Structures are given as C-alpha cells and as structure tokens.
Amino acid sequence: MLTAVKGEKIVCSSGHVCGELDVDVQDGDVIASSMLQLKLFERVDLTPDSDGHVCRACNERITVVRNGAYRIHTARGWIGHIP
Numbered sequence: 583m584l585t586a587v588k589g590e591k592i593v594c595s596s597g598h599v600c601g602e603l604d605v606d607v608q609d610g611d612v613i614a615s616s617m618l619q620l621k622l623f624e625r626v627d628l629t630p631d632s633d634g635h636v637c638r639a640c641n642e643r644i645t646v647v648r649n650g651a652y653r654i655h656t657a658r659g660w661i662g663h664i665p
C-alpha cells in the first residue's frame with residue numbers, strides 16, 4: 583500500500599489523467615465515499631458505475647468501491663485500504 587499526497591494524479595492504467603487527490607492518503611487509510619464525493623467528484627472527469635469509476639477515455643478502472651471505501655489508481659499503483 584502506498585502513501586499519496588494531495589495533488590497526486592488519478593491515472594488509469596492506460597495513462598490518462600482522470601483527476602487528482604484532494605486529500606493525503608497514508609498507508610492503511612480508508613478513503614470513505616463521503617470524502618471522495620466532496621473532494622473529487624465535483625472537479626474530476628469520472629464516470630460513476632455500480633462499484634467504482636472508469637476512465638472516460640478508455641473505460642479502464644480508476645476506482646473500486648467496497649463497503650463504502652475506495653481504492654484509487656495512481657501512476658504509482660492502487661492506494662486506499664478496504665477494511
């Protein structure tokens with residue numbers, strides 16, 4: 583699990599930049615859906631679906647949500663802990 587900082591880009595596995603983190607994410611942190619909606623949905627190009635989000639350009643997955651917690655894909659890999 584990685585540590586990411588505010589401003590780190592959310593990137594799909596094809597390399598498209600889909601947004602950026604508006605919060606710091608430490609190793610083991612749970613990224614709650616309420617936090618993600620406030621910090622990310624308003625300002626990034628995400629397409630919600632039933633269990634996360636995909637890149638609008640290529641449909642590669644950029645978030646996974648389970649039990650109200652998100653994992654987010656960055657250039658360095660997946661961040662966020664799902665309890």
Ligand SMILES: [Zn+2]
Nearest residue numbers: 594598637640
């Ligand atoms: Zn993409």
